[in-house]
Amino acid sequence: MTDILDEENAELKENDNCIENENVHQKKESRTWKESCHNIPTTSLIIFLLCVILVIMFMSMLIFAVKTGSFKKQKEYFCESHGCLKVAAASLSRMNASYDPCTNFWDYACNGWMKFHKFRDGKGSRSVKDVMRDQIFHQLRFLIDLVPDNTDEQSPERKVKKFYGSCMNTENIEFTSYRNMQNKIYELGGWNIIPGTWSQKRWNKDRMIVELHQKYRVNVFFKIDVGLDDRNLSANIIKIEPANIGLPDPSYYHSPNEDQIIRAYKKFIQELANEFSCKPGHAYHFSEKIFQFEKEIAKILPSREMLLNSEESYKKMSIKELRSLAPNFKWLDLLQAWFSPSGIHVEMQVAVVYPQYFEHLFYLVATKTDEDINNYLMWRFQLHYLEHLPVRFQYLLTKFRQSLEGVEDHQVKEEERWHFCLRQTNHFMGIAMGNMYIKKYLSSDIKLEAETVLNKTKESFVRAIGDIGWLHNEEEQETAKRKINSLIVLWGYPDILLDENKITDYYVEFIVRTNYLQNVFEGEYFLWKKKQKNLLSSPIPESWSVLPQSVESVYETLGNHLVVPVGMLRVPFFEAGQPEAWKYGAFGTQLAGKMFQAFDMKGLQYQEHGQLETWMSNSSMKIYLDRVKCLNNQMFELLNKIKMINPMLWSVKLLSDIGGVKLAFQAYKKYVESENNSFSLPGIGNYDKLFFIAYAQSMCEILRKEKVETQQKSLESPNMIRVMSTLQQVSDFSDTFNCPAGSTMNPVEKCRVW
Helix, strand or coil: CHHHHHHHCCCCHHHCCCCCCCCCCCCCCCCCHHHHHHCCCHHHHHHHHHHHHHHHHHHHHHHHHHHHCCCCCCCCCECCCHHHHHHHHHHHHHCCCCCCCCCCHHHHHHHHHHHHCCCCCCCCEEEHHHHHHHHHHHHHHHHHHHCCCCCCCCCHHHHHHHHHHHHHCHHHHHHHHHHHHHHHHHHCCCCCCCCCCCCCCCCCHHHHHHHHHHCCCCCCCEEEEEEEECCEEEEEEEEEEECCCCCCCHHHHHCCCCCHHHHHHHHHHHHHHHHCCCCHHHHHHHHHHHHHHHHHHHHHCCCHHHHHCHHHHEEEEEHHHHHHHCCCCCHHHHHHHHHCCCCCCCCCEEEEECHHHHHHHHHHHHCCCHHHHHHHHHHHHHHHHHHHCCHHHHHHHHHHHHHHCCCCHHHCCCCCHHHHHHHHHHHHHHHHHHHHHHHHHCCHHHHHHHHHHHHHHHHHHHHHHHHCCCCCCHHHHHHHHHHHHHCEEEEECCHHHHCHHHHHHHCCCCCCCCCHHHHHHHHHHHHHHHHHHHCCCCCCCCCCCCCCCCCCCEEECCCCEEEEEHHHCCCCCCCCCCCHHHHHHHHHHHHHHHHHHHHCCCHHHECCCCCECCCCCHHHHHHHHHHHHHHHHHCHHHHHHCCCCCHHHHHHHHHHHHHHHHHHHHHHHHHHHHHCCCCEECCCEEHHHHHHHHHHHCCCEEECHHHHHHHCCCCCCCHHHHHHHHHHCCHHHHHHCCCCCCECCECCCCCCCC
8 A cells, every 4th residue: 555655646745844753662671592481371382392393394395305306386586675575565556356357357456546546626537647647747846946037038948837826826817818819819800699899891810710729729621731731741741520519529519419428518508608798698608609509510520530531531621622522611811820931832742631521611600690600719819818818717627527537516626726737838848847757757777778678678569569360471470570660669758848049949939928818818829830830841750749758659640750758767667676468468468459459440550650641541441441340250259348439440549559569578588588587476476477467457447437438429438448458459458367167257259450
């Protein structure tokens, strides 16, 4: 239990008052052996002597058996290093060995962890990664506190502290931010629901759309970005794709009106309108109209399955052709404002994701009045900035978000202010905070240890390619091998974080003031300027998509690279001195699972360098999909129980999990073979068992029942489902725990996917 306490409460003690612990030593009187013997009754002494004789006889028989060869049981060697004992104690504290691992491995591995951890900040779930993320936030908070007030105003550290401080100044936010937002509403042409602010004659829809996208980075109707051209990695291109709407997934809008989430969302919209002085009757009408508008947009949004098919959804066309597709948007004016002075012209090629959406959007918008469009645009603007307004606005947003987490209205709990402000500072100034983090906390030794696991896992991946049965011919096998060999791993942190001058130059245009909301506006504009410059910059196929202080690795299909941040190098994923079985089980499985995304339904459409290009035959794809269906059929009862809306897509994700565990286990066994290193841990058993326990304990999670219901509409499934479903398909697991055929964790029939 001590180790769990250390995990959860691992915030830096530099923030705490020093508390001196006094140990009180109690001396006990000792007696001599003779004095003790005088007090032993005669009967007890006889029993004691008989026991000694029996032990001697047993030892004599054992020695005789060994000498004659009739006893050949191999001696079990325990690892008793500090790292081994620490891992053993921590693992046991997270487990509950009263559960049968062949029946319920999840509770066997994680029940102790789940009993100790509690939900926080009104969330519907809490996982190992959430705990790790909080630990890093505590460290970053400490580093901000250490920045001297007299630091150079232009230094990134000073800007970080100033931004964070403006966010913590809630008194100033209460006094100024609502007024600032009102001014922005007037600047954008007014809002129809606020009396006296909007005039149809002077309001300009096109100008408002330009400003929302460019100046405020509000993705309304569509999202504009710059990135590598999927079909030509030697060039950057403007990308335009459908924007998200208010609810997390379009499927929500198909629910009946009495659905709890639908009611909560409409109430949220109505209460927000009331806060902006909209009359009560008008606020209700406004809420219904906004929801109906979004429901109509949800009908024309592409499904997740459609977006996974990049060959069909990714289309390049000229701005002129885009204008013909959706003529009620002034595309040339919008893109020239976005990328000025980049020489945007009507013949310029842009990438449009799912063009059918834009064609349908044209007809949808054409049916709406100016009042409808004004209300919707302003609603999206407010939704984007709502959490930065006074506490009464934040409360409305928190209450709605927590309804998605399964939290009742009367239980609404605001996120701790320091945590919120750190999250916002990390969003706008993450590179500067990453520099502060690695300078203080990164050890070169542990980075080298982790890099070894990473490289060994990748080597195992190359060896495993020949075992992929659904690749139909040798040419495809060779292409797959080249793709793995070409996989680029961005490990640790980007080089810019080691160059103080480059970081200072990076933030030179970001002016941080004392007014928090103004800083947020400046921050959004600053990030837009960075995107704008990318259009004229040289393309970089291997770009960092996560910050080094993140705890999640990411595989990027485009460019075929894996990003592994140093934030992952902490308990329980990785720590110096851990047994290799633990490192490969917790850390290696995370990396290997991401690597296998190179061969998921989306990854298979991209060739070895991560460029959109078909390389797999239809016959191989059919075999692949048949194996996905096999998984889907085997998991049918489980998926149906939690009413997963996209079971087929979830099965595709499960493929990566299964491949990741198998691959990491092979890499670990290769290490054992090369090092002749096979031990056991006290209370755990052999290292093979430790590997699978480490995998499960890296995924431990508590989850509200209501949260599961919201996950049904996404590709996210409970970690419990992921762990159980994955290990059911891994024969090495059932062999290690001697699970009988037909038991829960060892189904008689398995789907051979890798």
